[in-house]
Amino acid sequence: MGPYILRKLLIMVPSLLGISVVLFTVLALAPGDPFEELATNPNVPPAVRAALRASLGLDDPVWQRYVHWLSAMLQGNWGFSFVSRINVDTLIWQRLPVTIVVIGASQILALLVALPVGVLAAVKPYSWFDRIASTLAFIGFSLPTFFTGLLFILFFSIELGWLPFVFRADISATGWEWWWEHIKQSIMPVAVLGLAQAASWMRYVRSSVLDVIRLDYVTTARSKGLSERVIITKHVVRNALIPVVTLIALQLPQLFGGAIVTEQIFRIPGVGSLLIDAILRNDTPVIMAVTFVLSALVILFNLMADIVYGWLDPRISYR
């Protein structure tokens, strides 16, 4: 086990390096620069823009900028945003709590919906319940979140006027009111993200339960005269969940990356909207930091999924 993890960790290094090289080159080749607005402003002499570019090292060759960025990153210095001149880690820390809460809540909601519905649908396949659940699931994952988001806003905010559609991270109220306000504004984004996720997870749960439920040991348990509830919860679901757990583990880095489109629609100040703003403003240090951390997390959670998989299923060995 030890050598296996060590080897995997060592493999991470070149893949992360590769990712960062690709990201950096693509960003360097992309058109535009953070001082675009200066270029169209007649008040600003081109010399000022040139001086700004030079002071941020934007005129150096790409490889030099990359080496510079990499050595700073290795020392834990993430650099500062070109447009706001704030340290990138400060920016990310400001946005992270909201993203974790909103995305986390939506993932929990997705689990709470997908698990029972998927299991029930599999226990009685092709029943009315299964058919309705499957149809809804297909609709759920075929509709993009930006569309359902807008539908929700039109219906709940504009037609009915029940829920606000501008998300505010700092609510001045205290106590219960604070909680109530937060819950009220989170309902729509969490529902949009959670239900879309639940739809696809429900399909996975259903098919993996279907695989397990036909196995001999389940029939044995049944012939022992165990109650159906015990069979499902103790014997079927536990084994059926192994592939689902890996799937969820791989989804976890999203807690960091946020949901770009949904955050934009509901004005959630999360990492996703930070990333899209940075992209629109060509703010390379922020784009690099967010995407790089995200890819590091994906690789890391891949490794963790591998390990968890072995722990759940002792038949798998690491060599």
Next chain:
Amino acid sequence: MQERKLRALIEDVREGKLPRRSFIQQMVGLGLTAPMASMMLMHHGIAQAQTTLPYKPTKRGGGGTLKLLWWQGPVHLNPHWATGTKEQEGARIFYEPLAGWDADGNLMPVLASEVPSAQNGGLSPDGKVVTWKLKRGVTWHDGQPFTADDVLFNWEFIKDPATSSSLVSIYKDIKVEKVDSHTVRVTFPKPTPFWAEAFVGTSGMMIPKHLFAPHIGAKSREAPNNLKPVGTGPYKFADFKPGDMLRGEAYANYHIANRPHFDAIEMKGGGDAISAARAVLQTGEYDYAWNLQVEDEILKRLETSGKGKVSIIAGGNIEFIQLNPTDPWNEVDGERGSVKSKHPAFQDKAVREAMGLLVDRKGVQEFIYGRTGVATANFLNNPERFRSKNTKFDFNVDKANQILEAAGWKKGADGIRAKGNAKLKFVYQTSVNQPRQKTQAIVKDACAKAGIELELKSVTAAVFFGGDFANPDTYQKFWCDLQMYTTTMTQPDPQTFMEQYCSWELAQKANKWASRNISRWRSDDYDKAHTAAQSELDPVKRAAMFVTMNDLVINDGYIIPVVFRPRASAAGTKLVAPLSGWDNDLWALAHWYKEA
């Protein structure tokens, strides 16, 4: 002739025959900005109108929270770095200039006790010295007094090239001295007709010396107050999350009595323009939304909910088409679009004239922009009701056909007109933007009827305006026959704005296309007029020169103005928010209030 007419009008105002307001409107009609017209009157000793902003509340505070929605939120709060209006607006909540521009182009003193004029000795007769008297009893939010030293410091801060301020060109050549604790003297190197730029409006917000002094020049990035402003404004800083939320609370010792009305202010950033309009006009969640670049049809539909109204404010932005005077397709001295070459078709004035007749500006206004784009014949800002007498526009396909026919451009077998080797087949480029693509289509249709074929090309805005000199598709390179975009006038005086037709500003390979004359149009008369205007002290003569420049550009036919684009914003029905097209939206924030 121009000059004499203007003088007569000014005399009429002096004698009271012509109301001041209508004089300014007439000047705007001639293509001048309102602030310029107002300065003309001031120069002739006619006191400017006192700006009176409506204000009903009789005490400070009590208005609750003012909620502003900025669909692109500010990312820092140092006004001297502001590259776009969003940062300027964010900073304007806390910082104030010596004076601001009202909607009629009058200067309204803010941190100054009065606007400098010849009568009060603020302006020297040679046009080189301006003396500002500062308001007494103004304090920064931390209790320190605001004095002449602060004004001096702002000048030093901006002019230092290492600070890389976006305002450096305004401050680098002037000299500022302290006369006494509340008087400063600004000296210009040469007679300067338009002096109200430094310390005024968007380019004049004052930051405190006692907090920024250790962070001047290259160290300015580390100043902690870049994110925690301490100003003199109506609201003091509470909290800031870049790009997301900016909060402030009423400043108890604000220097104007009974203001501000609101107890707190919030500026929420993020999202898109349409949903911002919706949050103000349809649900009323927010009180004010800025810069609504939304089709007028949608705005009108949202307005029917009755929760808010759209304000349209005139500014100086113009959407226009350039016909390339140079040959974009063949290299001359290793350069496409070289200024040494001539466009094969557009060098014939008849073709240019026909092109001008084929742009259906009325249609573009009616079907695309609505209230947010007004058809115009002039290049210098010009609302339609005060249209200049010198220029006019017309949409007439038959006339265009006749002109082309008379000039010898005959239709070929394919229906496209040609003469010699030149064919009327052009590439027409613009940035990707729905109204622009619709405009392109309208022009293409009309041209097809006159035997001109247009190939439409749209380039992503990031590339088109990106200024990457290695990219062939930028608007600076202009490697096609026609192009269209909006040019923005960022200051009330047109001198810098009109530099975009001076021959010394020609964008070429030698200057990496970074110069401002992108259209590559030039004329010796224009150059002469612009040079003369730079040092002409008599505002009337100078105004006449700008009118002439405008006419020179328009009458040559290479530049086809399409619509003039005012700024649109939305406010709740009860909010009283005085706006101005010559300053920030928040220029009079202290005077905002809500009707009971």
